[in-house]
Amino acid sequence: MATKCGKCGPGYPSPLEAMKGPREELVYLPCIYRNTGTEAPDYLATVDVNPKSPQYSQVIHRLPMPNLKDELHHSGWNTCSSCFGDSTKSRTKLVLPSLISSRVYVVDVATEPRAPKLHKVIEPKEIHAKCDLGYLHTSHCLASGEVMISAVGDPKGNSKGGFVLLDGETFEVKGTWERPGGAAPMGYDFWYQPRHNVMISTEWAAPNVFRDGFNPADVEAGLYGQRLHVWDWQRHERVQTLTLQDGLIPLEIRFLHNPAADQGFVGCALGSNIQRFYKNQGGTWSVEKVIQVPPKKVKGWILPEMPSLITDILLSLDDRFLYFSNWLHGDLRQYDISDPKRPRLAGQIFLGGSIVKGGPVQVLEDQELKCQPEPLVVKGKRVAGGPQMIQLSLDGTRLYVTTSLYSAWDKQFYPDLIREGSVMLQIDVDTVRGGLKLNPNFLVDFGKEPLGPALAHELRYPGGDCTSDIWL
Numbered sequence: 001m002a003t004k005c006g007k008c009g010p011g012y013p014s015p016l017e018a019m020k021g022p023r024e025e026l027v028y029l030p031c032i033y034r035n036t037g038t039e040a041p042d043y044l045a046t047v048d049v050n051p052k053s054p055q056y057s058q059v060i061h062r063l064p065m066p067n068l069k070d071e072l073h074h075s076g077w078n079t080c081s082s083c084f085g086d087s088t089k090s091r092t093k094l095v096l097p098s099l100i101s102s103r104v105y106v107v108d109v110a111t112e113p114r115a116p117k118l119h120k121v122i123e124p125k126e127i128h129a130k131c132d133l134g135y136l137h138t139s140h141c142l143a144s145g146e147v148m149i150s151a152v153g154d155p156k157g158n159s160k161g162g163f164v165l166l167d168g169e170t171f172e173v174k175g176t177w178e179r180p181g182g183a184a185p186m187g188y189d190f191w192y193q194p195r196h197n198v199m200i201s202t203e204w205a206a207p208n209v210f211r212d213g214f215n216p217a218d219v220e221a222g223l224y225g226q227r228l229h230v231w232d233w234q235r236h237e238r239v240q241t242l243t244l245q246d247g248l249i250p251l252e253i254r255f256l257h258n259p260a261a262d263q264g265f266v267g268c269a270l271g272s273n274i275q276r277f278y279k280n281q282g283g284t285w286s287v288e289k290v291i292q293v294p295p296k297k298v299k300g301w302i303l304p305e306m307p308s309l310i311t312d313i314l315l316s317l318d319d320r321f322l323y324f325s326n327w328l329h330g331d332l333r334q335y336d337i338s339d340p341k342r343p344r345l346a347g348q349i350f351l352g353g354s355i356v357k358g359g360p361v362q363v364l365e366d367q368e369l370k371c372q373p374e375p376l377v378v379k380g381k382r383v384a385g386g387p388q389m390i391q392l393s394l395d396g397t398r399l400y401v402t403t404s405l406y407s408a409w410d411k412q413f414y415p416d417l418i419r420e421g422s423v424m425l426q427i428d429v430d431t432v433r434g435g436l437k438l439n440p441n442f443l444v445d446f447g448k449e450p451l452g453p454a455l456a457h458e459l460r461y462p463g464g465d466c467t468s469d470i471w472l
Contacts (some may be wrong), residue, residue, distance in 0.1 A: 010091040011081025011464050015257035015317040015471055018081070021394045024461045025050040026113060028094060029424070030072035031446060031454040035407035036418050038452040041065045042072045044096065044107060044116060045456065047424065047444055057442045061115045065105055070098035071407060074458050076139025076147065078168050081469040083143055091464060093119060097136035097149050100211070102127055104136065104149065106171050113462050120171050128155040130173045133162045135207040138189045141168065143472055148177050152187045152207055159206035161187025161229065178236050184229040191255045192233055194472055196262050196279060199231040202250040213412045216303060219270065224249050228266065228277060230285050242287045247271045252312055256319045259471040263340055267313040267324050274313065274324065276340055290343050291335065293326060296355060297365035306354065306361070311405055312389050316396040317466050321346065325387040327405055328354050328413065330373065332387045332427065334436055346434025351401060351425060352376045353386040354413070379443045383423055384416035391459035392466050399427040399436070404455035421447030422456045
């Protein structure tokens with residue numbers, strides 16, 4: 001097999017080869033205490049997901065960060081499958097950017113994978129001074145050996161969509177990826193596709209707008225994002241801006257995994273839709289809406305209509321299925337994207353949410369459901385919140401889910417989540433006919449953590465996964 005060539009770098013030679021990789025046995029996920037009332041640092045939890053292990057579905061290690069109120073968010077690697085051809089590279093460090101403090105923690109996960117340890121801390125003042133950026137979001141490794149982290153704002157919390165470059169060996173801050181003065185007006189997530197000389201980034205809002213909670217008036221005032229930014233990968237310049245119709249708050253963006261593909265999808269949170277972006281014959285890019293989740297007319301909520309709030313999306317490594325979470329409505333969906341222009345619903349499961357029976361919200365009109373879903377109880381625990389971050393096993397048969405979005409919004413929309421902590425669940429996936437089924441024997445209850453209920457966020461496997469690895 002190619003993965004045993006002896007001269008390979010990290011990861012796999014192709015997405016389809018990655019699907020043959022070993023079953024995941026560990027998951028790393030950041031756990032947040034900001035806005036929970038617990039005065040303790042965020043930490044990196046290690047969860048055992050090996051069904052043969054006596055510690056199956058348990059937190060087996062916690063690595064606390066040395067500071068308070070960082071709001072750890074989306075992690076990445078020092079290197080990934082983009083460096084597969086370089087035998088000098090190995091996936092040994094997990095890079096943890098902080099959304100609020102702008103710190104970056106580099107964690108050694110190779111020396112003892114079941115008990116990671118802190119390797120380096122990059123302080124905000126260095127990032128502020130060298131990049132004039134802050135409020136860090138997504139981390140991706142590059143084939144150059146560098147690590148790139150997107151920023152949502154400048155050091156003062158104004159919106160600014162720039163990118164911090166770190167040396168992948170020393171983790172020294174090298175400066176910005178984009179040319180001086182070339183940042184986008186807003187930032188959030190990004191994905192690159194070198195064969196098409198392109199990177200595309202998304203928009204949330206200025207940190208000063210979202211930091212302390214969601215105000216509907218900010219939407220009316222146009223303070224939330226609605227655009228995709230297309231960058232020339234070689235020149236590090238923004239070459240096109242795409243305004244999304246009905247696409248408010250485009251968050252997670254994913255190209256198809258096939259490195260030759262010239263299209264992908266973005267989840268628009270407040271627009272509650274999925275938009276497909278694609279390359280035109282002339283080399284420019286376009287976007288079209290391909291999935292719309294209708295809002296529900298409700299009583300007992302902050303607005304008369306409740307959007308689904310699509311907060312995370314991912315694609316299976318064979319580019320056959322698209323998965324996304326509706327954090328407010330409470331369902332997780334699987335779409336067959338064999339024809340990317342016409343996604344077809346293949347599976348759906350409700351995992352809590354705001355419209356469950358017996359809660360404060362009454363649904364008055366629903367275009368999709370005949371009745372409100374039942375609350376979810378797993379191993380005696382009633383699940384608070386709704387499905388949020390998702391991660392798929394390499395072979396596509398298991399989907400892991402956590403329920404925390406962002407601590408200030410958790411506190412506003414799901415107060416029970418603050419009191420009871422988030423959970424991690426596992427869904428079995430039918431990859432032949434389509435379909436999603438809860439694994440009733442798997443539950444990680446972060447409401448029972450030693451220092452108090454915690455908010456668990458994004459999920460990473462030590463060997464890489466379908467939201468961190470990019471192939472060239």
